Amino acid sequence: MTEAAVARVREDDLQRFVAASLVAVGVDDEAARIVADVLVAADRRGIESHGVARLRWFYVDRIRNGRIVPRPTYTRVRETPTSLLLDAGNGLGHPASHHAMSATIAKARERGIAFAAVRNSNHYGIAGYYAMMALPHDMIGICSTDSAHFAVPTFGRTKMQGTNPFAFAVPAGDEPPFVLDFATTTVTYGKLEVYERKGLQLKPGWAVDADGNPIGDPAARHTGALLPLGGFGTENGGHKG
Known part of the structure; x- marks a missing residue:
């Protein structure tokens, strides 16, 4: 077996390529930019399972075959000063989650703590991206999601559990922030x-x-x-x- 060839590309060029690919199938510019940032961030952090390699078959193809709405309407189903339930209109998970986390940060700035849930969405890349959105605001970020059934219970044969990741991001003053992003299966x-x-x-x-x-x-x-x-x-x- 020969070792696969390695192609090196500039980060900003890769982000532009990802965004342009999504705009070509109907995604608006800002949402496409967010997806590109999340996917490239995954590769930059060494999480290639959730990076640009997923662009075509996980997002572009699913938009083309009608499984994902390229320009959804977001609905704030329920909202309080410290909580939000967002319906993502079956759109891409990345911009929906970015929107929800941004709203959560704004609420937490006013009340000290806040939570949001997103429903009717799709795959959103790495959970750690959204948890880390809290760091520039000197806040602790937490993000989690469910998934399709990919795992069996111990000694089982029937898939009954998801990979269901958790991510935590904690600012640490002058030190690098503490970031933990993991699936609840052995691997993703x-x-x-x-x-x-x-x-x-x-x-x-x-x-x-x-x-x-x-x-x-x-x-x-x-x-x-x-x-x-x-x-x-x-x-x-x-x-x-």
């Missing part, structure tokens, strides 16, 4: 996609086949499943996940 589903693309074997404890047996071939992910945080079995703490 996107990590398996990356390993299949690169022709790499999965690490032990990452995934199982349709019969619940550990797998190393990333292509088996199509019929298999992820494992809960901790890994395979009780010895690795899978049941604690």
